[in-house]
Amino acid sequence: MALRVENVARRFGETTVFEAVSVTIERGEILALIGPSGAGKSTLLRTLGLFERPEAGTVRVDQTDIWAATERERLTKRRSVGMVFQEPNLFGTTVRRNVEYGLRVRRSWRTRFRDLVPVIGNRTPPQPVVNALSLVGMEDAIETPVESLSGGEAQRVAFARAMAYDPTYLLFDEPTSDLDPRNTAVIEDAVITATRGEIGAVVATHDMHQAQRIADRVALLLDGEVVEIGPTEQLFSSPQDPRTQKFIDGELVY
Numbered sequence: 001m002a003l004r005v006e007n008v009a010r011r012f013g014e015t016t017v018f019e020a021v022s023v024t025i026e027r028g029e030i031l032a033l034i035g036p037s038g039a040g041k042s043t044l045l046r047t048l049g050l051f052e053r054p055e056a057g058t059v060r061v062d063q064t065d066i067w068a069a070t071e072r073e074r075l076t077k078r079r080s081v082g083m084v085f086q087e088p089n090l091f092g093t094t095v096r097r098n099v100e101y102g103l104r105v106r107r108s109w110r111t112r113f114r115d116l117v118p119v120i121g122n123r124t125p126p127q128p129v130v131n132a133l134s135l136v137g138m139e140d141a142i143e144t145p146v147e148s149l150s151g152g153e154a155q156r157v158a159f160a161r162a163m164a165y166d167p168t169y170l171l172f173d174e175p176t177s178d179l180d181p182r183n184t185a186v187i188e189d190a191v192i193t194a195t196r197g198e199i200g201a202v203v204a205t206h207d208m209h210q211a212q213r214i215a216d217r218v219a220l221l222l223d224g225e226v227v228e229i230g231p232t233e234q235l236f237s238s239p240q241d242p243r244t245q246k247f248i249d250g251e252l253v254y
């Protein structure tokens with residue numbers, strides 16, 4: 001079971017971001033995606049997140065060829081891939097309603113309709129909402145309006161909302177670049193805990209220390225290709241490609 005891109009190409013007009021990139025994310029692992037600004041990390045995440053169809057190549061979620069599948073299959077698979085962005089993008093309501101939203105979207109229409117009244121009217125929050133908030137230490141803020149959260153707390157709620165979808169894969173685009181060390185640590189721990197529960201995670205990051213702290217494997221995206229992918233320890237201590245060494249040493253200037 002894996003999320004996989006095979007020889008995918010992404011082009012925007014005259015700009016080719018990458019031509020034939022292949023990456024596989026297994027359930028239960030964390031893959032860090034590193035590379036200089038503009039290398040295409042976000043573009044690759046959006047492709048893995050099934051938001052955009054690549055110009056060439058294949059995207060598979062647990063064997064299903066997403067862009068050859070029916071609309072219905074694609075929608076079902078899309079629900080299993082969650083994404084957390086640099087900005088939390090919460091709705092202007094309470095923490096609870098934000099996280100419940102994830103829960104409702106994940107369900108089928110029929111179940112949602114049947115459960116609509118209890119979910120909206122019930123005073124007791126659904127257990128998955130409490131569980132998701134506990135993962136990021138926000139369970140005590142469940143009835144708090146999001147306007148009164150700090151940036152770091154808001155990002156933790158965004159993480160909880162993504163978890164409430166019960167995703168199989170979770171994609172993070174620079175999730176902690178605006179956060180202080182404590183909130184960063186909470187998010188990193190939550191990513192690790194989520195993958196122990198068999199979620200496969202991809203974290204695009206500029207922070208090499210973060211990649212070293214949390215990733216099982218690291219992929220370096222550079223010059224339109226994955227120049228190196230391998231176990232974290234190996235990639236940082238004995239990279240196979242000279243460009244990897246230069247990138248890690250901060251010598252690649254773009």
Ligand SMILES: Nc1ncnc2c1ncn2[C@@H]1O[C@H](COP(=O)(O)OP(=O)(O)OP(=O)(O)O)[C@@H](O)[C@H]1O
Pocket residue numbers: 012015017035036037038039040041042043044
């Ligand atoms: N929707 C789009 N339309 C046109 N060009 C785009 C679009 N999305 C991305 N690009 C271009 O694709 C290239 C890769 O961008 P992308 O945001 O994926 O890089 P990145 O590695 O995530 O960068 P950063 O680390 O700065 O976030 C850039 O040259 C960007 O301008």
